[in-house]
Each structure stands twice: as C-alpha cells, then as structure tokens.
Amino acid sequence: MIDIFAPWCPHCRDLEKTWAALATELKGSIHIGKIDGTKEKALMQRFDVEAFPTIYHLRTGETRQYDGKRTLPALLEFARGGWQEVKPLPFYQAPNSLYGRISGRLLGLPNQAKEYYIYLHQEKHYSQLVLLASFLAVPITIGMGLICALDAYYSRQPHPWTPPVARAHHD
Incomplete structure (x- = not known):
C-alpha cells in the first residue's frame, strides 16, 4: 500500500501516526510506503492524484484506490483483504500496468532532461x-x-x- 501525501497538508499530518502504526503492524507481510507528491510530480501525475492524502493498494499490475476511514482498524482490514472488494482501476489509469509504466517514463523525461542539463552546466562547465x-x-x-x-x-x-x-x- 502506498500513501501519496504533501507535507503541508493537515490531513496528511493527521494520518502520519496511523500510517506508521500500519507499517509496524504489517511489517514483513505487506509493504507500506509513502510518496511526497510535492517532490515526485511525475509520479503524482502517473497516479492521477487529485487530493492529499491518496492511498492505493498495488498488486501485480492492479491498482485499487482506498476510499475509507483513515483509522488503523479500517486500513488494516483493507490491507489484509478488503482491497478485493474494491474494483481495480482500468489499465490506462493503473500506474503499475504496462501503460502506466510507459506513461511514467514519458512524464519523467522533462525532469531527467533538467537534471542532465544541470549536470552538464555545473559539473562539466558547458x-x-x-x-x-x-x-x-x-x-x-x-x-x-x-x-x-x-x-x-x-x-x-x-x-x-x-x-x-x-x-x-x-x-
């Protein structure tokens, strides 16, 4: 499961302790992660995030968006099997599908070009x-x-x- 958050978002800050407890509870069985949407804009576009925090369950090419309560029991239930009751996103919206991975690469090209430009200008002095x-x-x-x-x-x-x-x- 993944939480896409923004550091300035009060709802994201409210979720932090619950998300840490979820990661501790599920350690070793289910991977729990966080993405700072303000720093990873291409990834945020790839996930089509419209609000913070946004929680997804990712599994073998399928993506399901969590839309329930942000309590530890509700998140645990969703992570342990409740995700099966949620309809997966279509292939063109799922960031971990082939289409999503290709579009993610394309969305990341401008940032890679910028980093390459900075490297050549500052490090190589072009x-x-x-x-x-x-x-x-x-x-x-x-x-x-x-x-x-x-x-x-x-x-x-x-x-x-x-x-x-x-x-x-x-x-």
Missing part, C-alpha cells in the same frame, strides 16, 4: 549556449531525417489524383 544548441540539434536532426525519409518514399510514388495518362508517362 556554456548555456552550447547546451541549448545541443538540445535543439537533436529534435531538429530527427525531424529532418523523418522529412527526408518521407520525401524519398512519397516522391517515388505517383500521386493518386494524377490522371491515368500522366501516370503512364511517369512510370
């Missing part, structure tokens, strides 16, 4: 102009390559709106 030119060169090169490939493919084929007589001369 100038901002060189980094900007390098980052822009990649999509421009890919785009130009795709344009060339499409042009090479479509320029060899007669257009479907070309009259049959013109097609004969083209071949």
